[in-house]
Amino acid sequence: MAQFDPAAATAAYLAVLTPAQHAKAQAYTQGGHWLLLWGAIVAVVASWLVLRSGVLVRVRDGIEKGSPKPVRVAFAVLIVDAILEFILNLPWSAYSDWWRETAYGLTSRSFGGWLGEQLAAGLISAILFTLLLVGLYTLMRKAPKTWWLWGSGVVALFFVVVMILAPVFIMPLFNKYQPAPPGPVRDEVVAMAKTVGVPSDKIFIYDGSKQSNRYTANVAGLGSTSRIAMSDVMFKKDADIAEVRGVVGHEMGHYVHAHVFIFAALYALLALVGFFIIDRAFAPVARMLGAKDVRGLSDPAGFPILxxxxxxxxxxxxxxxxxxxxxxxxxxxxFSLEHFNEPDGLAKALVKTIEYRAATPSKLEEVLFYDHPSVGSRVRKAMDWKAAQQKVDGVS
Ligand SMILES: [Zn+2]
Structure with a gap:
C-alpha cells in the first residue's frame, strides 16, 4: 500500500476552493482585520457624541431632582446610552455586517431580516450589560478604591452565567429547538456522549439550516440543563456520520475540558488589568474629552468615557x-481526534468554513487575529493524526 501523505491530503481538502476563490477569501479575511480598527473608531466617535450632547447628564439630573437615587439613575442612563449608541453605530453595522457580507456573497439575508436580528440581539445585550454595569457602578460607589478588584470577579461570574445560560435560554430565541428524532444519528451521538461522560439524556435539534449548510452543534448547560444541540443539517438523509462525529466530538471537547470556566478565569484576569487602567485613566481622559458635569468614574452620566x-x-x-x-x-x-478518530470527518466539516476565513494565513496574522487555528493547520493536524494512526495499525 502506498504511504499516506498528510501534506498532499491537506492540499486535496483545501482544493475545494479554486485559487481565485482562495484569493477572495483572503481579501475578505484581511479586510476584516481592518474592520476591527474602523469599528473601534466608529464606536469611540459614537460614545464621544453621546458624551458631548449632555443628554445623559440631563437624564441623571431629571431623575435625581436634588436627592440621590443612584440605582435608578444608573438604569435610566445606561438604557438611554444603549439606545443612542445602537442608533449611532447602526450605519457602520449595516455596512460591515450586512452590506459587505452580501457583496461577498456570504449571506442571502434580506436587510429587513438582518435588522430584525440586530434589534433582537441589541435588546438582549442591552439588558444583560445594563445589569452587569449597574452592578459595577454599585461597586464603584461602595468601594471606590478597590472596585476594580471585585469588579473582575463580577465579570467572571457574569461570563460563566451567560455562557452557560445563553445556549439554553437565549439561542432558542433565534432558532427553534426540539428533541432530536430517533434514528442512527441520534443513537451515534448518545453512544459518543456515554464514552466521554457527557450527559446524553437531552439531545436537541435546531433549524440551523436556515443560517448555513454547515454541521454546527453545541454542548452546553450545567447540571440539569446540560444538553447537546445539533443543527438539522446533520439529520438530513445523506448526512455524513464521520463528519457528524468529528464535529460533535469537537464540541464535546469544549464541554469535557470545561473551557467556559478557563475562559472565565482568564477574562477575569484581563478585566482586572483593564479596570485598574480605567480607574487611573478615567479622570485625565474625561478632561481631555471635555466632559461637562460628570462627577467622576462612579457617575453613570460619564459612561461614554468608560x-x-x-x-x-x-x-x-x-x-x-x-x-x-x-x-x-x-x-x-x-479531543475529537483522540476520542472519536474521524480525521476525514473533521476535515470535511472544516473546509466548509474557508470561504469565511482564509485557510492559510501567515503565522503572525493567525496569532494576531484568528480566534480559531487556520483551517489549513487544522486539516493538516487531522491528516498528521491519520498518518500516525496508520503507522500504529501497520505495526500491530
Ligand atoms: Zn470549537
Whole structure:
C-alpha cells in the first residue's frame, strides 16, 4: 500500500476552493482585520457624541431632582446610552455586517431580516450589560478604591452565567429547538456522549439550516440543563456520520475540558488589568474629552468615557483574546481526534468554513487575529493524526 501523505491530503481538502476563490477569501479575511480598527473608531466617535450632547447628564439630573437615587439613575442612563449608541453605530453595522457580507456573497439575508436580528440581539445585550454595569457602578460607589478588584470577579461570574445560560435560554430565541428524532444519528451521538461522560439524556435539534449548510452543534448547560444541540443539517438523509462525529466530538471537547470556566478565569484576569487602567485613566481622559458635569468614574452620566476606554482596551487586547480561544479550539480538535478518530470527518466539516476565513494565513496574522487555528493547520493536524494512526495499525 502506498504511504499516506498528510501534506498532499491537506492540499486535496483545501482544493475545494479554486485559487481565485482562495484569493477572495483572503481579501475578505484581511479586510476584516481592518474592520476591527474602523469599528473601534466608529464606536469611540459614537460614545464621544453621546458624551458631548449632555443628554445623559440631563437624564441623571431629571431623575435625581436634588436627592440621590443612584440605582435608578444608573438604569435610566445606561438604557438611554444603549439606545443612542445602537442608533449611532447602526450605519457602520449595516455596512460591515450586512452590506459587505452580501457583496461577498456570504449571506442571502434580506436587510429587513438582518435588522430584525440586530434589534433582537441589541435588546438582549442591552439588558444583560445594563445589569452587569449597574452592578459595577454599585461597586464603584461602595468601594471606590478597590472596585476594580471585585469588579473582575463580577465579570467572571457574569461570563460563566451567560455562557452557560445563553445556549439554553437565549439561542432558542433565534432558532427553534426540539428533541432530536430517533434514528442512527441520534443513537451515534448518545453512544459518543456515554464514552466521554457527557450527559446524553437531552439531545436537541435546531433549524440551523436556515443560517448555513454547515454541521454546527453545541454542548452546553450545567447540571440539569446540560444538553447537546445539533443543527438539522446533520439529520438530513445523506448526512455524513464521520463528519457528524468529528464535529460533535469537537464540541464535546469544549464541554469535557470545561473551557467556559478557563475562559472565565482568564477574562477575569484581563478585566482586572483593564479596570485598574480605567480607574487611573478615567479622570485625565474625561478632561481631555471635555466632559461637562460628570462627577467622576462612579457617575453613570460619564459612561461614554468608560465605553471609550473599554473600546480602546478591547482593541489592544485582541491578540490576547483571540489566542485564548484559538488554543481552546485546537484543544477541542485534539479531543475529537483522540476520542472519536474521524480525521476525514473533521476535515470535511472544516473546509466548509474557508470561504469565511482564509485557510492559510501567515503565522503572525493567525496569532494576531484568528480566534480559531487556520483551517489549513487544522486539516493538516487531522491528516498528521491519520498518518500516525496508520503507522500504529501497520505495526500491530
Ligand atoms: Zn470549537
Amino acid at each position: 465605553a471609550i476606554l473599554l473600546t480602546v482596551l478591547g482593541l489592544i487586547s485582541t491578540p490576547i483574546r483571540v489566542s485564548i480561544t484559538r488554543i481552546a479550539e485546537a484543544d477541542a480538535d485534539t
